[in-house]
Amino acid sequence: MQTSLAGEAITIYDDNGSPVNVQMRWAKSQNADSSVPQDAQWELYYLTDADATGTDPVWTHVQQFTFDSDGSFLSPAASNITISNLKVDGNDAGDVLFTYGSNSLTQYADPNGSVKVKTLSQDGYASGEQTGVQISSAGRIVTTYNNGQTRDLYEISIASFEADNRLERLDGGAFAWTTDSGEPLYSATGSVVGNALEASNTDIADEFSKLIITHQAYSANTRIVTSGEEMLQEALNMVR
Numbered sequence: 001m002q003t004s005l006a007g008e009a010i011t012i013y014d015d016n017g018s019p020v021n022v023q024m025r026w027a028k029s030q031n032a033d034s035s036v037p038q039d040a041q042w043e044l045y046y047l048t049d050a051d052a053t054g055t056d057p058v059w060t061h062v063q064q065f066t067f068d069s070d071g072s073f074l075s076p077a078a079s080n081i082t083i084s085n086l087k088v089d090g091n092d093a094g095d096v097l098f099t100y101g102s103n104s105l106t107q108y109a110d111p112n113g114s115v116k117v118k119t120l121s122q123d124g125y126a127s128g129e130q131t132g133v134q135i136s137s138a139g140r141i142v143t144t145y146n147n148g149q150t151r152d153l154y155e156i157s158i159a160s161f162e163a164d165n166r167l168e169r170l171d172g173g174a175f176a177w178t179t180d181s182g183e184p185l186y187s188a189t190g191s192v193v194g195n196a197l198e199a200s201n202t203d204i205a206d207e208f209s210k211l212i213i214t215h216q217a218y219s220a221n222t223r224i225v226t227s228g229e230e231m232l233q234e235a236l237n238m239v240r
Helices: 204-239
Strands: 004-013 019-030 040-047 059-067 073-075 080-088 091-099 130-135 140-145 150-155 168-170 174-176
Touching: 004 091, 019 080, 019 091, 040 080, 059 080
Parallel strands: none
Antiparallel strands: 004 019, 019 040, 040 059, 059 073, 080 091, 130 140, 140 150, 168 174
């Protein structure tokens, strides 16, 4: 392979969330020459197997990139390429989309003979374990993972009925639709609030007043029954 320059390294993740460290290198295969004319050509490689021996490849060729005499990027025409079956030290990352934009690659003379990478990022993430479940304001059940990712699992639908008072009451504060209530209408508007308890609509002062009145009435009735029993006992004693 030609003399090459380091093109930085980045960790990506395969379908199982396992990390794959990808090391890139650039090699110039042709100089630009305006008299021919001839464009400059650079070859992009990634490290496949650092311990390869014999005819096994150490580096895998990715793509050829061309630049004109003023360093402007010419080809490939697309703003991204697909690295098929990317494999590093036996770790298969599958097909990887390498995006570089329309004006992100340039070729200019560098006195140190180096390749400068300003930004190199990836959008994969490591495997993670579930750490929590919550309900979002949009009515979706969202699970969170320890790798910083979240995922919407289900959506809670809001329904209305033509006759709410005809619903069938079930255990646990649930209701089921009946032929009298009509089928659920999922065009209802509303919102879902997670991690919240419904506030009580009971007037505590009024309920305490009713409790005191009931207690006093009970006490008065108890005295009446007691007096009646005493009078009956006196009458029985007189007969004896």
